[in-house]
Amino acid sequence: xxxxxxxxxxxxxxxxxxxxxxxxxxxxxxxxxxxxxxxxxxxxxxxxxxxxxxxxxxxxxxxxxxxxxxxxxxxxxxxxxxxxxxxxxxxxxxxxxxxxxxxxxxxxxxxxxxxxxxxxxxxxxxxxxxxxxxxxxxxxxxxxxxxxxxxxxxxxxxxxxxxxxxxxxxxxxxxxxxxxxxxxxxxxxxxxxxxxxxxxxxxxxxxxxxxxxxxxxxxxxxxxxxxxxxxxxxxxxxxxxxxxxxxxxxxxxxxxxxxxxxxxxxxxxxxxxxxxxxxxxxxxxxxxxxxxxxxxxxxxx
Amino acid sequence: xxxxxxxxxxxxxxxxxxxxxxxxxxxxxxxxxxxxxxxxxxxxxxxxxxxxxxxxxxxxxxxxxxxxxxxxxxxxxxxxxxxxxxxxxxxxxxxxxxxxxxxxxxxxxxxxxxxxxxxxxxxxxxxxxxxxxxxxxxxxxxxxxxxxxxxxxxxxxxxxxxxxxxxxxxxxxxxxxxxxxxxxxxxxxxxxxxxxxxxxxxxxxxxxxxxxxxxxxxxxxxxxxxxxxxxxxxxxxxxxxxxxxxxxxxxxxxxxxxxxxxxxxxxxxxxxxxxxxxxxxxxxxxxxxxxxxxxxxxxxxxxxxxxxxxxxxxxxxxxxxxxxxxxxxxxxxxxxxxxxxxxxxxxxxxxxxxxxx
Numbered sequence: 001x002x003x004x005x006x007x008x009x010x011x012x013x014x015x016x017x018x019x020x021x022x023x024x025x026x027x028x029x030x031x032x033x034x035x036x037x038x039x040x041x042x043x044x045x046x047x048x049x050x051x052x053x054x055x056x057x058x059x060x061x062x063x064x065x066x067x068x069x070x071x072x073x074x075x076x077x078x079x080x081x082x083x084x085x086x087x088x089x090x091x092x093x094x095x096x097x098x099x100x101x102x103x104x105x106x107x108x109x110x111x112x113x114x115x116x117x118x119x120x121x122x123x124x125x126x127x128x129x130x131x132x133x134x135x136x137x138x139x140x141x142x143x144x145x146x147x148x149x150x151x152x153x154x155x156x157x158x159x160x161x162x163x164x165x166x167x168x169x170x171x172x173x174x175x176x177x178x179x180x181x182x183x184x185x186x187x188x189x190x191x192x193x194x195x196x197x198x199x200x201x202x203x204x205x206x207x208x209x210x211x212x213x214x215x216x217x218x219x220x221x222x223x224x225x226x227x228x229x230x231x232x233x234x235x236x237x238x239x240x241x242x243x244x245x246x247x248x249x250x251x252x253x254x255x256x257x258x259x260x261x262x263x264x265x266x267x268x269x270x271x272x273x274x275x276x277x278x279x280x281x282x283x284x285x286x287x288x289x290x291x292x293x294x295x296x297x298x299x300x301x
Numbered sequence: 302x303x304x305x306x307x308x309x310x311x312x313x314x315x316x317x318x319x320x321x322x323x324x325x326x327x328x329x330x331x332x333x334x335x336x337x338x339x340x341x342x343x344x345x346x347x348x349x350x351x352x353x354x355x356x357x358x359x360x361x362x363x364x365x366x367x368x369x370x371x372x373x374x375x376x377x378x379x380x381x382x383x384x385x386x387x388x389x390x391x392x393x394x395x396x397x398x399x400x401x402x403x404x405x406x407x408x409x410x411x412x413x414x415x416x417x418x419x420x421x422x423x424x425x426x427x428x429x430x431x432x433x434x435x436x437x438x439x440x441x442x443x444x445x446x447x448x449x450x451x452x453x454x455x456x457x458x459x460x461x462x463x464x465x466x467x468x469x470x471x472x473x474x475x476x477x478x479x480x481x482x483x484x485x486x487x488x489x490x491x492x493x494x495x496x497x498x499x500x501x502x503x504x505x506x507x508x509x510x511x512x513x514x515x516x517x518x519x520x521x522x523x524x525x526x527x528x529x530x531x532x533x534x535x536x537x538x539x540x541x542x543x544x545x546x547x548x549x550x551x552x553x554x555x556x557x558x559x560x561x562x563x564x565x566x567x568x569x570x571x572x573x574x575x576x577x578x579x580x581x582x583x584x585x586x587x588x589x590x591x592x593x594x595x596x597x598x599x600x601x602x603x604x605x606x607x608x609x610x611x612x613x614x615x616x617x618x619x620x621x622x623x624x625x626x627x628x629x630x631x632x633x634x635x636x637x638x639x640x641x642x643x644x645x646x647x648x649x650x651x652x653x654x655x656x657x658x
Contacts, residue, residue, distance in 0.1 A: 035422060083604065090607020093369060097560040098603035100553055104596025108589045223549070227433060230426045264441065271434045275415075278427055282418045 004260065006139045011256030013141070015232075015249030016149030017214065021207040021225055022232035023156055024200040026244045029233065031176045031196040033092065034084055038099040039204060039229060040222025041106040046072055046208030047121070047217050048110060054124045061121045061209055069205045076201030080194045103223065110219035118216040125213055148210050152245060155203060160241045172196050231274045250277070328477050335466035343469050347537055349578045350472035351530045352558065354479055356574040357567075358526035359555035361483055364565030365492070366519040367499030368417075371552045372428025373527045375435045378546035379405045380528025381535040382439050388455040389444055395467055397455075398532040399475075406525030413520045417513060429549065436547035450542035453535055468536045475533060479526045484567065486522065495519050557595070561602045563609030572611050 025039050046068055053064040079102075087098040122129040128147070132140040163169040171192050174182040179189040211217060211225060228251065236247030251270050258269025335343055355377075363369045383401035388394045412431065419427050440447045456464055486492055494515045497505040506512050535541055554577065562573020580598065584591040606613050 029422070035425075083600070087603045087607065090603065093363070093560065093564065094603045094607045096369075097556060098600050100556060101596040101599030101601075101603065104553075105593050105600065106596075108592040108596065112589050112593075227426075227429060227549075231430065234423060234426050264437065268434065268437050271430045271437070274430050275427065275434070278419060278423060279415055 002136070002138045004257075007256050007260045008253055009139060009141065010145070011253030012249050013145040013149050013252070014256060015245075015252030016145070016152035017210060017248070018228050018232040018251050019152040019156060019245040019248030020148065020203070020210055022229040022236070022244050022248055023152075023159070023241070024203040024207065025229045026233040026236065026241060027159065027203065028197065028200045030240075031172055031200075032084065032088070032193055033176070034088060034095045034099075036099050036200075037096060037226070038079075038102040038106065040224075040226040041103045041110075042072075042075070042201065042222070043204045043208035043211055043225070044110065044217055044219065044222040045075075045106060046205040047212035047221075048114060048119075048219075050121060050209055050212060051119050051124075054121065061124055061213065065205065065209060068209075069202050072201040072205035073198040076198035077194045079201065080197035084197065085190070085193070107219050107222070114219060116218060118218045118221075119212070120216040121209070121212040122214070122216075129213060144214060148214070151206065151210070152248065155206065156241045156245045159199070159203075163241070168192075168195065228270075231270065235274060235277050328473070331473055332470070334473070335469055340462070340465060343465050344537070345578075345582065347465075347469045347472045347533070349574065350469075350476045351533050351537070352554075352574040352578050353571055354472075354476050354526055354530045354533075355551070355555050356558035356562065356570040356577075357480055357483060358523040358530070359552075360559045360562075360564065360567075360570035361487070361519055361526075362523045364559060364570070365487060365499065366495050366516060366523075368516065368520065369425045370428040371425050371549060371556075372430070372432035373523070373555060374547050374549060374551040375428065375432035376405055376409065376524045376527040377531035377534070377551050378432070378439065378543065379408065379435055380531030381541050381546045382442075382445070382543075383528070384532040384535050385451055385453055385541045386442075386444065388453055389451070394453065394455040394458070394536075395471055398471055398536055399529070401532045402475075402525050402529035405528035406521055409521050409524030409528075410517070412524075413517045417516050417520060429552075432547055432549070432552075436543050439543050439547070445541070445543060448542065448544050450540060450544075452540045456536065456539060468533070471536065472533050475529045479522075479529065482522065483526075486518070487567070491515060491518055557599050560609055561599065561606075563611030563613070563615070566609070566611045566615060569609050569611030573609065576610070 021040075021043065025036060028034050028036050028039075049068045049071065050061045050064045053059050053067060054061055083098050083102065084095055087094045125144075128144055130142075132142045133146075134140055163173055171182065171187045172195070174185070174187055175189045175192045175196075182192075183189055211221070232248040232251050233244050234247070235250050236243030236245070250273065254273035255266045255270040258265030258267075261269070331346070334346060338346070355373075359370075359373060362373070380401050383404050384398050387397035387401055392400065416424060416427055416431065439445055444451050459467065487495075494505065494510045495518075497508075497510055498512055498515060502512060531546060534546075558573035558577045559570050560573070561576055562571070563569025580591075580595060584594055602609070608616060
């Protein structure tokens with residue numbers, strides 16, 4: 001019994017990690033209706049940057065974030081200005097092609113520069129990567145996992161509050177809703193989209209840091225993470241940031257329980273639960289279902 | 302638009318009749334390929350045929366059906382897996398390729414019942430998850446033994462030359478049948494209905510289009526086609542490794558071919574496949590830089606030719622070589638090429654253009 005509870009707790013913590021990698025994806029989709037396939041490989045760019053800084057100057061990854069996150073924000077502005085802004089005019093499919101092309105370019109440039117060696121930030125963060133707290137019998141909570149989960153809550157919660165409470169957040173939502181009308185009331189859609197992409201890329205930087213601290217990475221490690229990010233974002237309902245956190249947790253718990261049932265169960269049960277939730281949403285009539293969900297969660301539309 | 306002159310609805314033009322004749326003649330000529338070309342050329346052409354099938358299928362699904370999927374590798378992998386399984390069970394190896402495609406087509410029916418209820422992004426990601434799931438389930442089979450994979454050893458009964466020729470003919474035959482069926486389907490009532498659904502599902506339903514049934518036809522056809530491509534790919538490479546066949550890379554290649562060629566244009570998908578094939582043939586040996594070039598091509602195309610190469614040519618010159626739509630012609634006004642009506646986001650305009658003359 002305790003083993004199952006442990007498994008669920010580990011699943012919830014894993015869900016925090018998924019929520020972090022899904023955060024930027026969900027944010028960009030809700031704000032700009034852009035599916036960013038370069039999401040995973042950009043987080044690997046951040047991971048390599050942190051690794052390089054740590055390797056060259058012996059700066060810990062956490063201090064390294066002070067340099068890397070603003071750099072990611074700038075990358076975000078450039079991404080919006082030079083690629084997304086242009087490609088989104090061609091229709092909703094074209095950004096998929098452009099970000100897909102970007103992914104291939106990034107991954108292979110990283111490969112050209114760093115080779116196929118796998119690296120990790122785990123050795124650079126001391127005992128944080130393996131220390132844990134023991135709670136009751138046989139339940140251990142990894143410190144890094146706990147930190148990841150706490151970061152997810154702060155990040156997603158902070159963004160949710162930012163979007164709903166601040167002037168800039170309202171401008172971003174207005175632009176997402178109807179860019180032309182937002183322009184009429186004085187919102188500069190270009191600037192707002194650039195800021196939104198910068199925010200999304202900053203979260204991608206955070207995602208890259210946690211990805212690299214909890215496991216190893218190589219130039220092609222981004223894409224395999226992408227499907228989990230998509231699953232978490234879609235389960236949570238694209239565009240809702242709290243939903244993304246819940247989506248991450250649902251996915252993490254499903255995988256964790258699946259792994260307990262069978263060695264191959266980890267991925268299979270994650271995917272099955274994802275599809276089951278999609279169909280449940282379709283078959284249980286949408287408004288009623290989400291309405292009930294909202295009532296349970298006590299959040300407003 | 303109606304200012305002066307009579308309106309005629311035009312489908313066939315001299316150019317399009319000529320090009321269809323050339324395509325058919327070219328196909329007939331290609332059928333003699335193994336007698337005319339060297340071994341290397343025959344292998345290369347077989348690969349090209351498979352790419353054309355994949356591009357045409359993804360284009361039919363996304364460009365005409367509006368169903369964007371990043372999970373078509375599910376059918377690619379299942380097609381190869383089914384062929385390997387059938388051959389292992391003792392079915393003659395070449396028929397097993399076609400039977401495999403048909404079986405996967407059948408399997409796609411129940412999958413469509415669920416997946417087609419999803420919309421847009423959910424469908425795209427949902428299909429990817431279906432592909433991952435199919436991959437994991439195929440891994441559980443003892444024949445496949447996880448990522449170890451299996452081989453189409455039944456091919457050993459043929460001499461190398463005979464095998465090369467038979468694989469070539471299978472690919473060419475599959476290509477001709479699939480493209481022919483698709484061409485006729487898109488020109489039929491179903492083709493008009495599917496494009497109506499793509500442009501506006503509610504409006505199409507309101508005028509009596511059977512939305513789900515129509516989508517299902519295109520979904521099953523493209524699943525069968527992609528499965529055929531997977532089975533053919535197995536015949537060319539012989540070894541089946543789940544990781545390779547169920548890789549999302551295949552969807553990426555299909556997206557590349559279709560969007561570079563021209564989404565929603567019948568000719569564009571074929572052109573895109575040829576371009577992809579040529580890039581691979583010329584630069585494939587240069588490894589990393591080939592991939593960087595491929596990515597950069599996709600990126601630049603999306604930025605500067607969002608309607609793809611063929612789509613841009615069509616806009617500028619108003620050509621239709623393989624017409625699946627109609628266009629209006631107004632008599633008495635000098636003809637000049639027109640851009641699609643206004644810039645609109647979303648899928649390209651349906652295949653109806655107005656040229657004045």
